[in-house]
Amino acid sequence: MVVLLSLIVGLIYAMSIYMILRRSVVKLIIGLALLGHGANLLIYTAGMVDASGVRGNPPLITEGSYTLGGEIARTVADPLPPALILTAIVISFAIVAFAAVLVKRAYQEVGTDDLDKMISTDLA
């Protein structure tokens, strides 16, 4: 499972970098969105594994105990990565929404979606 997820993470990163390097601004946005997803999946994967392999049980605190401790902690999934991912998803939602509007406005203003033609700010 971990190997599979790692491969998928790598694939998503490769896809997103390919998309970012394309000339069209729309593909740029798709690439940026994918990059965020790749990072989220990576955090998820990182939270699943430990030395013994895969943790699978839901992270619930047993009755009378204050924290996850002892042997239980070794078998349950870490609850923090999903919380981190949730935060990251919300942020990337806002950012992709902004980037989409920015690209639309730039397209209206410049009249092209070709990044190679948006070079007026690079020239001295």
Add this chain to the structure above:
Amino acid sequence: MLVLPMLPILIPLTTAIVCLFVRNSIPAMRAVSVTGAVALVVAAAAVALRVHADGAPIASQAAGWFAPYGITIVADELSVILVVMTAIVQLGVLIYALGALDARREKAFFHPLYHTLITAVCGAFLTGDIFNMYVWFEVMLLSSFVLITLGGERAQLEGGIKYVTLNLVSSALFLTAIGLLYGLAGTLNFADLHVALQAVDFSDPANSDSKEMLTLIAMLFLAAFGIKAALWPFFFWLPASYHTPPPVIAAIFAGLLTKVGVYSVVRVFTLVFGHDPGFVYTVLLVLATISMLSGVLGAAVQYEVRRILAFHSVSQVGYMLMGFAIASLAWHGAGEAQLAGDATSAASLRTAATLALAGSIYFIFHHGIVKMNLFLIAGLIEKRKGSAQLKRIGGLFSDDWPLAAVFFVTSMALAGIPILSGFWAKLALVRAGLMSGQYLVIGVSLFVSILTLFSMTKIWAEAFWKPQPDDGDDVPIEFRPTAGRMALMFAPTASFAAIALFIGVGVGPLFDLCMSAARGVLEPMVYVEAVNPARLEAMQAQGQLVEAADDVIGGLTP
């Protein structure tokens, strides 16, 4: 829960929200905005005085959830120096904006966005947790995205796309690095990370996989922060975008945003990545040196004031990180000398390390004020002449001598002419570099200083001294801003020039603070104690601690 260290975050946030409530009236929005900015200066000063009086970092655990589980806010000396810098800069730039910004942009939520940006900058300086640092980065990015494109001119949108893209790539790298670090260490609280990683013996071959993984994570962080700080080879977004928004917005970006990147490098690398200093800090030193050179050479061929300044930002970020890299290398060299039994060279390397880092911190403070002021002056030149193309303007010395005086003081402070602020920063760095034997790097930095002076004299000679070209740009008197607006713009620039002069002539107290902040950064145990006293007690029970840390670190070792 201690509220004081949270005030620099809560005040601008509240101001932004109240600004939204009164958005229909520009005068009301301005009143709220300025009140909030003044309140932030007071709060920052209060936090700084408290930290200085205590002589130790103060930590606040949000809602009483203790580290490493809760949200931790830590104000140590490095943080408060930067928060005070932020507070000063934001008040001045806001007053300048009242005079400079057009009504359309002001109506389009400039004030709430501005205060959200300041919230995030203070948050990034004060957070004690690496994931929260990511969140503050994102808050900062979102408000800066809107600010840089506010007004929607063609150049702004083009520059905005580059700015947005590179910064989002940086965020993704940051998040990736956080994910991997969590998988390895099982915690994201700075103090906790420090303790967990400190306990592992990385010279043991059994830990070599973890060591390599940690180096990989360090490089991911370096790339992520390098993009934010505009370090070579990640700086290309900065000269492509900083000259597109109104100068006042470029000024706040130049003053604060790259500093957040530099601060993050200092904070994260000293607390987390002590496992392989020889490699990690040599990489940083090389990148910083090339940054200094490429930034200043890029500036030398530019003929537009703000582009020159943007390229110089790259070069000066190189200076700050050079100081940090020299400090860290010397500090670890001192540790090795101590082990080898050479106490004298260990002591001298320790002094060099503290001096280099103090120079860096002083440099950050000085640069935040001076570089931001130069962008503000560029804005005044544009208002006065209608352009900042050096070939098309001239005669400012005879037209407007107060502006010329302010520019002269500020630009000479940037170049590092003695008694002005930049000189002391560079003196400390050069001295520390020579003490620790980094001759080549110091040579490069001195050469870069001369080229900086060349760029500043270029602006001086072309814009101020040379007579106005016959076919050049000039704004007719009837289209110039009113005297009141000009005064609002000029007052902060003159004050910032006075600050540059003041912290240069009266360098002692501020530099002492920077020395003490540098010691706090190089010896993180005080920081750990402030955040998590229980963890430190556990550390004293050595055997138990190593065992616990092995569990945590075991994550990626087969």
